[in-house]
Amino acid sequence: MSSTASTGWVIALTPPEWRRWLLTDTPQSRWQARAGRAYLGWAAFARNPLAMLGLLIVLVLIGMAIFAPLITSYSPVVSGDTVADRFLPPGGDHWLGTDGHSWDIWSRIVYGSRTSLLIIFMVAITAAPVGIIIGTTAGYLGGWIDTALMRLTDTFLALPKLVLALAFAAALGAGMENLILAIAITSWPPYARIARAETLTVRNTDYIAAAQMSGASSLRILIGHIMPMCLPSLIVRVTLDMAGIILTAAGLGFLGLGVPLPQPEWGSMVADGRSDILNQWWVCTYPGIAIFIVSLGFNLMGDGLRDVLDPREQ
Amino acid sequence: MNDNMPMVEVKNLDVTFDTGRHRVRALAGVSFAIAPGESFGLVGESGSGKTTVLRVLAGLIRQWNGGITVAGKPLTPDRDKDAKRAIQMVFQDPYGSLHPKHTVDRILAEPLQIHGIGDIENRMKDTLEQVQLGAAFRFRYPHQLSGGQRQRVAIARALILRPKLLLLDEPTSALDVSIQAEVLNLLAKLRHELDLTYILVSHDLAVVAQLCHRLAIMRTGEIVETADSEKLAKGELTHPYSRQLLTASKGFDRAAIAAFTDL
Amino acid sequence: MTQPILEVEKLNIRFHSASGTNHVVRDVSFTLGREKLAIVGESGSGKSQTARAILGLTPGQVSAQKLAFDGQSLLGLSNAEWRKIRGRRITMVMQDPKYSLNPVMRIGDQLLEAAARKGSRAALKTRALEMLQAVKIRDPERVFRAFPHELSGGMGQRVMIAMMLVTEPELLIADEPTSALDVTVRLQVLAILDDLVKTRDMGLIFISHDLNLVSTFCDRVLVMYAGQILEELDAKHLQDAKHPYTRGLLACTPNLENPVAVLPTLQRDPSWMAPVDR
Ligand SMILES: Nc1ncnc2c1ncn2[C@@H]1O[C@H](COP(=O)(O)OP(=O)(O)OP(=O)(O)O)[C@@H](O)[C@H]1O
Ligand SMILES: Nc1ncnc2c1ncn2[C@@H]1O[C@H](COP(=O)(O)OP(=O)(O)OP(=O)(O)O)[C@@H](O)[C@H]1O
Ligand SMILES: [Mg+2]
Ligand SMILES: [Mg+2]
Numbered sequence: 069m070s071s072t073a074s075t076g077w078v079i080a081l082t083p084p085e086w087r088r089w090l091l092t093d094t095p096q097s098r099w100q101a102r103a104g105r106a107y108l109g110w111a112a113f114a115r116n117p118l119a120m121l122g123l124l125i126v127l128v129l130i131g132m133a134i135f136a137p138l139i140t141s142y143s144p145v146v147s148g149d150t151v152a153d154r155f156l157p158p159g160g161d162h163w164l165g166t167d168g169h170s171w172d173i174w175s176r177i178v179y180g181s182r183t184s185l186l187i188i189f190m191v192a193i194t195a196a197p198v199g200i201i202i203g204t205t206a207g208y209l210g211g212w213i214d215t216a217l218m219r220l221t222d223t224f225l226a227l228p229k230l231v232l233a234l235a236f237a238a239a240l241g242a243g244m245e246n247l248i249l250a251i252a253i254t255s256w257p258p259y260a261r262i263a264r265a266e267t268l269t270v271r272n273t274d275y276i277a278a279a280q281m282s283g284a285s286s287l288r289i290l291i292g293h294i295m296p297m298c299l300p301s302l303i304v305r306v307t308l309d310m311a312g313i314i315l316t317a318a319g320l321g322f323l324g325l326g327v328p329l330p331q332p333e334w335g336s337m338v339a340d341g342r343s344d345i346l347n348q349w350w351v352c353t354y355p356g357i358a359i360f361i362v363s364l365g366f367n368l369m370g371d372g373l374r375d376v377l378d379p380r381e382q
Numbered sequence: 383m384n385d386n387m388p389m390v391e392v393k394n395l396d397v398t399f400d401t402g403r404h405r406v407r408a409l410a411g412v413s414f415a416i417a418p419g420e421s422f423g424l425v426g427e428s429g430s431g432k433t434t435v436l437r438v439l440a441g442l443i444r445q446w447n448g449g450i451t452v453a454g455k456p457l458t459p460d461r462d463k464d465a466k467r468a469i470q471m472v473f474q475d476p477y478g479s480l481h482p483k484h485t486v487d488r489i490l491a492e493p494l495q496i497h498g499i500g501d502i503e504n505r506m507k508d509t510l511e512q513v514q515l516g517a518a519f520r521f522r523y524p525h526q527l528s529g530g531q532r533q534r535v536a537i538a539r540a541l542i543l544r545p546k547l548l549l550l551d552e553p554t555s556a557l558d559v560s561i562q563a564e565v566l567n568l569l570a571k572l573r574h575e576l577d578l579t580y581i582l583v584s585h586d587l588a589v590v591a592q593l594c595h596r597l598a599i600m601r602t603g604e605i606v607e608t609a610d611s612e613k614l615a616k617g618e619l620t621h622p623y624s625r626q627l628l629t630a631s632k633g634f635d636r637a638a639i640a641a642f643t644d645l
Numbered sequence: 646m647t648q649p650i651l652e653v654e655k656l657n658i659r660f661h662s663a664s665g666t667n668h669v670v671r672d673v674s675f676t677l678g679r680e681k682l683a684i685v686g687e688s689g690s691g692k693s694q695t696a697r698a699i700l701g702l703t704p705g706q707v708s709a710q711k712l713a714f715d716g717q718s719l720l721g722l723s724n725a726e727w728r729k730i731r732g733r734r735i736t737m738v739m740q741d742p743k744y745s746l747n748p749v750m751r752i753g754d755q756l757l758e759a760a761a762r763k764g765s766r767a768a769l770k771t772r773a774l775e776m777l778q779a780v781k782i783r784d785p786e787r788v789f790r791a792f793p794h795e796l797s798g799g800m801g802q803r804v805m806i807a808m809m810l811v812t813e814p815e816l817l818i819a820d821e822p823t824s825a826l827d828v829t830v831r832l833q834v835l836a837i838l839d840d841l842v843k844t845r846d847m848g849l850i851f852i853s854h855d856l857n858l859v860s861t862f863c864d865r866v867l868v869m870y871a872g873q874i875l876e877e878l879d880a881k882h883l884q885d886a887k888h889p890y891t892r893g894l895l896a897c898t899p900n901l902e903n904p905v906a907v908l909p910t911l912q913r914d915p916s917w918m919a920p921v922d923r
Binding site: 399401403404406425426427428429430432433474475477478528529530552555556557558559560561562563564566567570585586587588589591592602611614615616617626627630631632633634635636638639642 | 686687688689741744782783784786787790791795796797798799800803824825826827828829830831832833835836839854856857858860861862893894897898899900901902903904905906907908909910911
Binding site for chain 2: 093094095096097098100101105273274275277278279280281282283284288292293296297
């Protein structure tokens, strides 16, 4: 390949070129307009170092979950020698040590990130849509529909998360599905309230009146006009809630009502090590640190998102 | 259409808002008729019901009494898509009437999709040309537009369904004089080219004189006087409230203000 | 001469964003006594940002050689110090009533919140109702209990002005406060402001697009273009302005007595921009 060709290729990709494309005042397509807007949001987010730290933590968590087999040398569920490999202190082959089942703690933390992410993901994709649909419908249609839906929301809001989860676990048995269900059912009501509040501020605006005048159906207005206005505050709230979800899951795991053994889960790992905390401190300390760091990461990221998406609330 | 048939005829229009404790009679027997192609001004006291008249015609207020015919057809509170299409509105505030998360493209395309009109590309190009916005504006978001550009997008959204009647609620009061001049020139040109009928609400008597053939003056839900624009320009309005408006539009003058009475 | 209420020297406002720096107010200087000062200029010329900078409310980056209210510098005030000034000694009527009023709160509650003073709720309510009456609202009781969307555009604007009146400021910044009012009520509301300037020695900054109104209501006029003050005039002599920009703005204004077929629009000239030092 000639050197000129390769320089030409490099120049085409230098920052000013693509930045100009993204930031142009005259986008040539829907796609470019959207990309430009996303880029501006990203640039504002990236200027906040704490938010970037949060994002980094979340990305590392996701990386850990995806590449778990590559970054661990032991299986999280197959124990080593029950005598020789029990309660090994950090260092050597087991660099975070082993626990009472002779499981490698590093492996269990890494595989445990899959459990945490799965729980977060499942809760987010069930609770957030339910919340936004109920909240915007109640806020936009008003009247008795509003009253009925908000009564329902308040009922669910009154249920404490842990108690409901305990009830589920008692009735249906401990397990991942019940854990997710319990958390999701107690998570949507705040989302519905946020979405409704947001809807009330936009339902009387001229742009909604203009949409009504052009013949748009209520469904179209809800989905195309009102939900986009509710999304930013909802995304922020869901991100901030992720830390809470992890802690709830860990709490239930700690009480023995979460994910059953031998599946790795950080909360039950802490619980597992609590009786040996003085002699074998590493067994509960490391998963505890993991919970702390990840909660912090989601909180920092949520704060950063709020500044970008929802600047009023500063 | 019959030449003598009015484009809009409103008879004894009555609107009462009920907000629980208080009942507001916003319109108390308003009647007027507008010929096809005419431009009709509505001026009057703030809170006198001008916007309410427009919102009833636009179908945004469903509860009213009285008779309204548009192009000979009686208008009912529940109307079909075609009836909705024939009447479009431009709102007072160009900052609040465009969805902040929609591009100009989407704002203009959506009405066409709702009415199942194909040929979106050409219509959009024509309409943007009509309001003198180049294709460069098509994929911008409202926050990337100036007030005057936004108002032109709002006019384009109203025009894209090819309505017969355009309702303009103080379309230039949020704009500076230079942009106001652009928008007024544009509206005059479009009415001519597209054979539109206008109802224009404005507080600026000079704007009404510039754009309208006739005007009605409203106070507390009633029309107190109807006149043509020549009379307005010559200062020949007769009702005392109209005369007060004429005085007030000359500028700030303590003596004149002291003489104002609550007629 | 008594001390001016407000002194502004070389005020600059910049917005930094991913797409570069936007210098929206450039070396603006003026002083304000107990008088009515108008700021006019086309849209985007920096009128509102200048006004907001005085209250420390612009989201942009502010720098100035001097920005002093009643002898006290407004640069680098703490939040606690701002609270003593904002909404008490200096208040602002924002340009857009629809955005400035909380859409889900009753008007009365917003008025009482703005008053934010000690006294019984009943006394405050009486005062708030008086203020609504002062701005010529016909049924203050109803408006007191109404939500913003139940009001007409002009009523919303008058509520904003009433909200300012309950606070009794020393400096009032009014950003197009009367654009949605009919001409009669507009003059009556301006008469109230005029009284405050004359009897309570209030200073008024009045931002407007209406040159005719400004020339009859205010004492002095600042003409802004692209973030700069192009000229400063006696309000009475606004019609005889020399600068082509001001003349252009005057020419765009429709005339009640002799409407023309096509209104002239502004032809801008880049040479109007003076170079900025630094
Ligand atoms: N949704 C509503 N609920 C209750 N009252 C309302 C509603 N909309 C309007 N009103 C009342 O109806 C009356 C007329 O309002 P309208 O908006 O038609 O006035 P307007 O003539 O357009 O005034 P402006 O010039 O100030 O815009 C006002 O008293 C207003 O408070
Ligand atoms: N938050 C912001 N970020 C970036 N630029 C801004 C922001 N707010 C205002 N500007 C820019 O500052 C400039 C001055 O705006 P300003 O609101 O002071 O204009 P104005 O003279 O009040 O106009 P109008 O008559 O339309 O109200 C404009 O070019 C505007 O685009
Ligand atoms: Mg109105
Ligand atoms: Mg402004």
